[in-house]
Amino acid sequence: MSTENDLDHYQQTMMPSWGRPLAAFERGAGSYVWDVDGVEYLDFLGGIAVNVLGHAHPVFVEAVSRQAATLAHISNYFVTPPQLDLVDRLLRLSGGDRVFLANSGTEANEAALKLAKLTGRPRILALDKAFHGRSTGALALTGKPALRAPFEPLIGGVEHLAPTIQALEAAIGPDVAALIVEPIQGEAGVVPLPSGYLEAARELTRKHGALLIVDEIQTGAGRTGAWFGFQHAGIEPDAITLAKGIGGGFPIGALVTFHGTGDLFKPGQHGSTFGGNALAGAVADAVLAEVENAGLVENAAARGVELSEKILALGSPLVTGVRGRGLLLGIELAAPVANDVRAAAHRRGLIVNAPADDVIRLAPALNIGDDEIAVFLERFGAALADVAAASAPTTASASTPTGAPA
Structure with a gap:
């Protein structure tokens, strides 16, 4: 069993309405998932705003x-x-x-x-x-x-x-x-x-x-x-x-x-x-x-503000703002490179997605804390740096980051 074999199997047997999957996941715990090859990912998409308690919560x-x-x-x-x-x-x-x-x-x-x-x-x-x-x-x-x-x-x-x-x-x-x-x-x-x-x-x-x-x-x-x-x-x-x-x-x-x-x-x-x-x-x-x-509604409100401020504080020339509320956030990008950022994040062990050409969506578990946010910032910052380095001419005139969501 391997990721590539599972993805090939999927394409041969499932209807092609989704295209080729991005990974083959085997298990999860909290805000982390592991693929069939044992590679760890921090899940900041949460099954598209589904896994409010993370994975395998007791x-x-x-x-x-x-x-x-x-x-x-x-x-x-x-x-x-x-x-x-x-x-x-x-x-x-x-x-x-x-x-x-x-x-x-x-x-x-x-x-x-x-x-x-x-x-x-x-x-x-x-x-x-x-x-x-x-x-x-x-x-x-x-x-x-x-x-x-x-x-x-x-x-x-x-x-x-x-x-x-x-x-x-x-x-x-x-x-x-x-x-x-x-x-x-x-x-x-x-x-x-x-x-x-x-x-x-x-x-x-x-x-x-x-x-x-x-x-x-x-x-x-x-x-x-x-x-x-x-x-x-x-x-x-x-x-x-x-x-x-x-x-x-x-x-x-x-x-x-x-x-x-x-x-x-x-x-x-x-x-x-x-x-x-x-x-x-x-x-x-x-x-x-x-x-x-567990007070997770309140945690979503507080962690959303914290995340927004810390994403802007990364100082990436690709990031121009953050919108949304609580733990449904859209990171606004200076160029239509959201899919590149998503792919770079994936390579860095971070799951996010790109609902628009210039937006990265975050919808993590509502019980995230300091540790998950620290890992997110490290991996997302690295992904932004990867894409910024590859597209420097495109982003040279990016505007100064502004605004955090209410």
Whole structure:
């Protein structure tokens, strides 16, 4: 068994929708993973904002083992205590009043789309460059034409707007069923909504009787230094969609509704064979309990500010700024060399990714501490130096680094 053999095996047997993988990983512990050749990597991507407790955390392992030995799945003709425990926790943390449990973020957004359709209004507003999933319904909401084009025509009635208050004011009206937004557009390059946008969106949607749906799939579970991104704005939406971090690595998604909005659904109008199964419910509840009990939301807020300041202090001519919030950060680069930086980081034993040509995304475990940050800075600084040396003419006129995220 070797990395190259596993990658070749993958390419011969798996559908080519992802291309060739970057590595073949065998095990993980905390914020570190090891490939099948025994090479160590510091994981600062966290399975794309999923592994909020890192890898093989004792709470995660114990919850999986205990529940798998008791009851895993019975279908939604029945209810289980782990399902109800999770629902109660989600409602308490979010302030919502009803939950639909699914298996992924895409499924959560499909449920939200159907919820919007149940208003009877024909138009749904979403934002340019948004990412809401790859199924045909969620893809219709996604503001990336290149992803949508091969599968069109998709579901009708969805319009994509520039992420400005002015564009929203011009587009919204009494025929709008819902506006769906991400507090931070992770797949667009960790791009936060403009200041005041969520507050204005709440006012405008309420004025016109439209639903405000906030996609918290990447920003939820404490990722931004609050339990959910919308809470930074001090507003309450009509629905939020969740996945990724709430399961800490176990597949689960959720639609949480507010203000009685969930009552739009009637029996038989939506469902999921696996959604809310006892195993997923027990694991997600245990993960969220650990995030809460260990103060990891607060750690995300503090470590995000620390990381931002220390990244800028590296003094790399490639780095022009850091944006985002908590432990969802985008490192802005002076040139379109993000893939080069990602590859150099990989060679240095560091996992990050490049959601845009000039942005590196960080989404590490919420329990990172001094040691992980020190290793990150050493390896990321070395990767930046590698790329800067190779592209010195391109970066000679780079601007002075400015700004850290709120």
